[in-house]
Amino acid sequence: MRWSIGHALPRAVLRLAARRGDLQGRITVEASTGADLTALFDEIRSRGPLAPTRIGHTTTRHEVVKAVLSDDAFVTARPRFGAGILGKLAAWSSTDVMHPVQPPSLLAVEPPAHTRYRKLVTRVFTARAVEQLRVRTQEIADDLLDGLDPADPVDLIETYCGLLPVTVISEILGVPPQERSTVLALGSAAAPSLDLGLSWRVFRDVETGLNSFDDWLSRHLDALRATPGDNLLSRLITAREDGEGLTERELKATAGLVLAAGFETTVNLLGNGISLLSKHPEQLEALRADPSLWGNAADEVLRHDPPVLLTGRMCARDTTVAGVPIRRGQLVTTVLAGANRDPSVFENPSAFDVSRPNARDHVSFGAGRHYCLGAQLARMEGEIGLRTIFDRFPDLAPLPGARRRATRILRGFERLPASLTRLGG
Numbered sequence: 001m002r003w004s005i006g007h008a009l010p011r012a013v014l015r016l017a018a019r020r021g022d023l024q025g026r027i028t029v030e031a032s033t034g035a036d037l038t039a040l041f042d043e044i045r046s047r048g049p050l051a052p053t054r055i056g057h058t059t060t061r062h063e064v065v066k067a068v069l070s071d072d073a074f075v076t077a078r079p080r081f082g083a084g085i086l087g088k089l090a091a092w093s094s095t096d097v098m099h100p101v102q103p104p105s106l107l108a109v110e111p112p113a114h115t116r117y118r119k120l121v122t123r124v125f126t127a128r129a130v131e132q133l134r135v136r137t138q139e140i141a142d143d144l145l146d147g148l149d150p151a152d153p154v155d156l157i158e159t160y161c162g163l164l165p166v167t168v169i170s171e172i173l174g175v176p177p178q179e180r181s182t183v184l185a186l187g188s189a190a191a192p193s194l195d196l197g198l199s200w201r202v203f204r205d206v207e208t209g210l211n212s213f214d215d216w217l218s219r220h221l222d223a224l225r226a227t228p229g230d231n232l233l234s235r236l237i238t239a240r241e242d243g244e245g246l247t248e249r250e251l252k253a254t255a256g257l258v259l260a261a262g263f264e265t266t267v268n269l270l271g272n273g274i275s276l277l278s279k280h281p282e283q284l285e286a287l288r289a290d291p292s293l294w295g296n297a298a299d300e301v302l303r304h305d306p307p308v309l310l311t312g313r314m315c316a317r318d319t320t321v322a323g324v325p326i327r328r329g330q331l332v333t334t335v336l337a338g339a340n341r342d343p344s345v346f347e348n349p350s351a352f353d354v355s356r357p358n359a360r361d362h363v364s365f366g367a368g369r370h371y372c373l374g375a376q377l378a379r380m381e382g383e384i385g386l387r388t389i390f391d392r393f394p395d396l397a398p399l400p401g402a403r404r405r406a407t408r409i410l411r412g413f414e415r416l417p418a419s420l421t422r423l424g425g
Helices: 002-019 025-030 036-045 062-070 084-093 113-125 127-132 134-147 154-159 165-173 177-194 199-228 232-239 248-279 281-289 289-303 375-392
Strands: 050-054 056-061 313-316 319-321 324-326 329-332 414-415 417-419
Touching: 002 025, 002 199, 002 289, 025 050, 025 329, 036 056, 036 177, 056 062, 056 324, 062 313, 062 319, 062 329, 113 127, 113 232, 113 248, 127 134, 127 375, 134 154, 134 165, 134 281, 134 375, 154 165, 154 248, 154 414, 165 177, 165 232, 165 375, 177 199, 177 248, 199 232, 199 248, 232 248, 248 281, 248 289, 248 319, 248 375, 248 414, 281 289, 289 375, 319 375
Parallel strands: 056 329
Antiparallel strands: 050 056, 313 329, 319 324
């Protein structure tokens, strides 16, 4: 029942809408193919500041994306089924298992709850705190690359892009080394949970992954209560804001989101960056000539091939954006990847240019009150992770067999085979 209402029905509606040319339907269907969506971004942009769709509006204009994400007239919510039979069936078939886009997840709540949760976790992700992690992140990257045999082809997602961020976030959250492979596997299994319109098979895998993740998280929190450490989760367990701490459900939702979001998107950043730099050797040469550009290069990867394609907002009250009236209950889809290709902001936006002066103006971390609280951490990991692998293996070259993820919201590679040295070298 959960699958039928939450995925089968929306998938059928979106596919039908796509066949009829609806922009929301098209971007949802075409995103799952891994295809280049640049032409679709341009088409959406040509339809005005907010292009109409069957269920609301969509936009790829940079200033409109920022305006919607920063406007308190819009809230984070998936389409609701109302008080009719579908709404009653959805409520009847719901589960208590934590889900990243359902309350009390940070992604799905609004002030004042959102303000309270965010305040409790923000301090660990400040620029100063992230800078203190730089040396440790470099050590982790070096250790992972030390473990690779340069003579053997490798899948970089499995051996590097996944392990670097999961190790960093696990140390922040007090996850024991022997359990990190479990966290990585569970996070990967749950990644499609952000998508709408999952197939029955993928839906079952996601539900299994979320249940397993929920069970693991309960055990991990119990272990930290028994033996607290110097880590974010130990502090969250005892943290109080105005005398009020997190309930068990709030704690699990916040911890689970920070843990999963702390590595899933960074896996994509690293994989997408390695692929882009491998395809643009002239950009690699520019970085070797001026290593100070590596930080900017990470932002250009985030702009050109962002880890997150889009995000949606529900209109909570009648309002107007960019001169377009939006009615309460309508969905506005802000296409982050499309806004990053807006020619009014980025000159020659389809070009990948590590020296782009305004690369950091991308909206890949969102905007407004839901701006990614791990943005500084992701930038730092991207800079170190990309620089270190190309410094260590300057002849790194992609091999046949690379495969993009089938997920629609999260955009990255599932497999990225590569040789670390020149063949015969």
